[in-house]
Each structure stands twice: as C-alpha cells, then as structure tokens.
Amino acid sequence: MGIIKTQEVVFEYIRRDEEGNVEGITTAVDHVNLDIKQGQFIAILGHNGSGKSTLAKHINAILTPTEGTVWVGGMDTSKEEKVWDIRQTAGMVFQNPDNQIIGQVVEEDVGFGPENIGIPTKEIWERVEESLKAVGMYAFRKYSPNKLSGGQKQRVSIAGVFAMHPKCIVLDEPTAMLDPNGRREVIRAVRGLNQVEGVTVILITHYMEEIIHADRAFVMDKGRIAMEGTPREIFSQVEKLQELRLDVPQVTLLAHELQKRGIALPNGILTTQELADQLVPLGKRGN
Amino acid sequence: MSLILDHVNYIYGEDTPLAVKALDDICLTIPDGQFVGVIGHTGSGKSTLMQHLNGLVKASSGHIYFNGEDIYDRDFDMKKLRSRVGLVFQYPEHQLFEIDVFSDVCFGPKNLGLSKREAELRAYDALRKVGLPDELFYQSPFELSGGQKRRVAIAGVLAMKPDVLILDEPTAGLDPKGRDEILHQIKNLQAETGMTILLVSHSMEDVAEYVERIIVMNKGSVMYDDIPKQVFSHYKELEEVGLAAPQVTYILHELKKRGLDVDINATTIEEAADTVEKALKVSC
Numbered sequence A: 001m002g003i004i005k006t007q008e009v010v011f012e013y014i015r016r017d018e019e020g021n022v023e024g025i026t027t028a029v030d031h032v033n034l035d036i037k038q039g040q041f042i043a044i045l046g047h048n049g050s051g052k053s054t055l056a057k058h059i060n061a062i063l064t065p066t067e068g069t070v071w072v073g074g075m076d077t078s079k080e081e082k083v084w085d086i087r088q089t090a091g092m093v094f095q096n097p098d099n100q101i102i103g104q105v106v107e108e109d110v111g112f113g114p115e116n117i118g119i120p121t122k123e124i125w126e127r128v129e130e131s132l133k134a135v136g137m138y139a140f141r142k143y144s145p146n147k148l149s150g151g152q153k154q155r156v157s158i159a160g161v162f163a164m165h166p167k168c169i170v171l172d173e174p175t176a177m178l179d180p181n182g183r184r185e186v187i188r189a190v191r192g193l194n195q196v197e198g199v200t201v202i203l204i205t206h207y208m209e210e211i212i213h214a215d216r217a218f219v220m221d222k223g224r225i226a227m228e229g230t231p232r233e234i235f236s237q238v239e240k241l242q243e244l245r246l247d248v249p250q251v252t253l254l255a256h257e258l259q260k261r262g263i264a265l266p267n268g269i270l271t272t273q274e275l276a277d278q279l280v281p282l283g284k285r286g287n
Numbered sequence B: 001m002s003l004i005l006d007h008v009n010y011i012y013g014e015d016t017p018l019a020v021k022a023l024d025d026i027c028l029t030i031p032d033g034q035f036v037g038v039i040g041h042t043g044s045g046k047s048t049l050m051q052h053l054n055g056l057v058k059a060s061s062g063h064i065y066f067n068g069e070d071i072y073d074r075d076f077d078m079k080k081l082r083s084r085v086g087l088v089f090q091y092p093e094h095q096l097f098e099i100d101v102f103s104d105v106c107f108g109p110k111n112l113g114l115s116k117r118e119a120e121l122r123a124y125d126a127l128r129k130v131g132l133p134d135e136l137f138y139q140s141p142f143e144l145s146g147g148q149k150r151r152v153a154i155a156g157v158l159a160m161k162p163d164v165l166i167l168d169e170p171t172a173g174l175d176p177k178g179r180d181e182i183l184h185q186i187k188n189l190q191a192e193t194g195m196t197i198l199l200v201s202h203s204m205e206d207v208a209e210y211v212e213r214i215i216v217m218n219k220g221s222v223m224y225d226d227i228p229k230q231v232f233s234h235y236k237e238l239e240e241v242g243l244a245a246p247q248v249t250y251i252l253h254e255l256k257k258r259g260l261d262v263d264i265n266a267t268t269i270e271e272a273a274d275t276v277e278k279a280l281k282v283s284c
Helices: A052-059 A080-089 A106-116 A121-134 A150-162 A180-195 A231-235 A238-243 A250-260 A272-284 B046-053 B078-084 B101-111 B116-129 B146-158 B176-193 B204-210 B228-232 B235-240 B247-257 B269-283
Strands: A004-016 A022-036 A041-046 A067-072 A090-093 A168-172 A200-204 A216-221 A224-229 B002-012 B020-031 B035-039 B061-066 B085-088 B164-168 B196-200 B213-218 B221-226
Touching (some): A022 A052, A041 A052, A052 A168, A052 A200, A080 A090, A090 A150, A106 A121, A106 A150, A121 A150, A121 A180, A150 A168, A150 A180, A168 A180, A224 A231, A238 A250, A272 B269, B020 B046, B020 B196, B020 B221, B035 B046, B035 B204, B046 B085, B046 B164, B078 B085, B101 B116, B101 B146, B116 B146, B116 B176, B146 B176, B164 B176, B176 B196, B221 B228, B228 B235, B235 B247
Parallel strands (some): A041 A200, A090 A168, B035 B196, B035 B213, B085 B164
Antiparallel strands (some): A004 A022, A004 A067, B002 B020
C-alpha cells in the first residue's frame, strides 16, 4: 500500500433549505481510487467544482468519506482516534497565505506547529532552521510576515507544514494569488522538498506549467478521475483537456497549433527546449 | 471624456515614522474606450493606483481629472464618480450577500436612486452581458460555481452602467476555461459599449491576448506604458521586477537564438504559430 490510498471513495454534500429540510444530495467525489507512493510528485487538475479540493481535504481527515476508505500512511481516516497522527503524516497548504500565518515573526510562525506537538525546544530550533532553509526563507527568519511578499509568505506557510516532518504535503492552489515571480519561488520550493527531502507532494493547481515535472497527473471532472497519466500523456490530449475546461502549457498549445498547420511534431511537447529541438532541424533542412 | 492623472503621489502613514511611498509621481492619460492592462508584482502599487481612480483613496498630492473635472475639487460629486467608475475588487464573490442572484445585481442600481423597474431592467441587461444563464437568476448566489459567482459580482458593477470598469484580478482562482470565458465577455462588452476597461492581472498570457495597452507598475511608479509587443520586448527587465513575459516570448527567443528566423515580437499563440510557420517555409 502506498502512503495515500483511496478505495471507492464517495463524498456527498447534503443540501438543505432554510428550514433544514433535505433538498438534495450533491456527489462531490464519486468512486475515486488512488494509490500514491512515498516520494512521488502528484498533480491534480480539474475545473472549478470538479471535486479536487474536496478530495484533497480527505487526505488529512478534514473530511471523511461517505462511502469507501482513505488510508494515510496505513491509517484509516474514519478512525477518529487517529486524526492527529494522520494530520502529522499529511500536512496541508491552502490558497491564501494570509489565512495560515499566525506568528509575529517568521521563525516563531514556523516553530508553532512543532511546539504544539511537544517537541523539545532545542529540536524546534533545528526544525525551524532546516525548514526555512529548505524553502529558501532562512534569511528572512527575523522578519515580520506582514513585510513579506505573497510568494515569500506562502513559502513560510510551507516551511510551517514541513517543520512538522510530514511524509506528505497537500497543496491546494498554493499559487493562485501570486505574481509570476512568487509562483516560480513557491513551485521551486515545493520541488525541492520533493526531490531533496523526499516528501510526497500532491499539488492542486490551475496553472498547467506548474505540473510538467510531476510524476503523475490526475484530471478530475464531476467528482471522478477523468484522465490519468504522466504530464506528457495528459498534455498530448489538447482537445480533451479543453473539453474538461482546462488548458495546456503555452508551449504545448503552440506545438499543437503548428501540428494542425501540417508541421510534423510529436505529441505532448512540454518545454521550450523540446520544441526548439524539434523545430530547429526542420528549419535547417532546406538550407 | 477621459481619466487624467497629473503627478499623483500617495504616501501611506504620512507624517509617521512608518510612512511608505506607495505611488510616486504618476502621470497617465486614459482615453475613452481603451482596454488597458495593468501589471506589476505584489506590492508594486497597482491596486492602490486603481483605488485612486474612483476616489476610494485620496492622493497625498497631485490631481486626478475625470472628464476634465478635478475630482478633489470641493464641489465635485464623489458619489457620481463612483457610479461612473466601477471597481470590481479581487475575489468580488465574497461581497455577494442577497438571497438571490437577481436581487444582488439590483442592489447597486437601486442605491443610485433608480426606480425598481429601471433597476431590474439594468440588472437583467447586466446579467445577460456577463453570460449568466436565465435559470440561475433566482438561485442563491452561494450555490453557484466560482466562475458564475464571479460573473454575478461583475454584473453587479455593470448594472451601475459605469463609463470606466476597473477589474482587479478578475480571473484569480478560476479554471482556464472560466478565465477565457470571463475575459472574452469583458472584451465583447468593451467592443459593444465602448466602455474603458482597466484590467489588473498577474497572468501575462491573458494580458498579451486581450489588451491594447499595458501599464507596468514597479515600486509605485510607471515603469513601462506601451502596446503589449513593446512592453514584452523588455522581458529581461520585467523578470528583474518579479514579472515575466508570456511563455511564447521565451519560445520565440530560443528559436531565434538557434537560428530560426522568427519574429520575436509575437505575443499570442496565433501570432507565434504564424511566424514559426513562415520561418519554416522560407527555409524549406
């Protein structure tokens, strides 16, 4: 069993009217099966309302399934006595950094989590230092979070979660509110945690460029997994993604447009480098 | 009819030790009917600038003229300005509050003192303009999807029939399709009504695709103010201030560097495909 496993997970919201009578049931997650291995970088895509955030909230037991089972590090999330262990195994980072930072000073904020679970003071300092270095924010440890940019704040939030030494971090649109530079910084930090520290990463995003390095990507639609594969496999299917209200990186889109105009290119080009490698020889052929 | 900013300065916490200069000597003219993109990293002063344009924040010094009238004149009607310059904040759906979509959109025009009938006509018109299906009009705004809520919030401002519409990151947090739909509708709206639109955005690709002029803010002043092609030709400088050019710009520069004769000034997928196709044909 992988670090995260879900089996036939269903989650239903019960809609009620003003008097509290049941009006209907919305199925937000519909028979989802996932098996995520330790150390993987997983991306979850999907349009607004496709159920990806609801699914993500199952991974650290904010929600528990209506039907089916979710195991995090082998623990069943529906067992209430395991909730704290589950949340230490799988940490979560949300969209808005301002809702997640509580400390007056960066290092104090990062130390808050470990302090809460009774880590000895000396080790707290070690973890704070290590976490801030991992996200490239050590130089800012004495700053007030209020004085940081969005990308920097979001990296502090990530350090705060990493300081709990989770095996897995779930990031729910961590870059939606950031400028291009902030987005780059955050994604770099997340990739670092995954590759250097071996943390399992589950990244939910609307920015297609952010997931090209993922090991595996899942596309959700109406609560189900509609597509699954490596980013290259997923992005080869430009039309299908567009039907699912999604997009592909601009490089892939340009390659697709050129294909339509009869230029021989392989499917699923993901980086500028790859596209150039393909196009340059085509251009030189006639010379 | 236009907006003119004449040496506008704004200092937060003026006369305190914490004073921060948020806007530094801004001079801009925004003529009628233009579709302008405003970009800048977080904290560059773009939102502060937008808040000046409908008088939510008063400049520390300088003047702002709306249709030739100084908005800081004692007898200038600020309330009228706010109905003429509509501001849609970030995450505007957080401001929805009425029991159904239609009443929510009616709230603005009613507050302008219009009759119930006129307010309802305007609300209907505005909801049609943002492309919200009729069957959702009497639903609670809280039961809609993110993109739909965003549209209702924009309709709420449109129903005030502003001459200038300012949108502060209208697509943040929306899925790519929702992003395209909203931007498309804004573009159509501008073509139909000739409204002036200022679009604040962090997405360079969106800005490149839709606007005719880009204002780049950095450290409270205007760094560039030009057509998209010109602005994105400074992509190195943009990166230094925390921004970027659309991905196509990078692709074209890479191709050029490696000997393909492409036009590096293309900023949209369509233009890029054209120039690559042409470059390949010439050399074949």
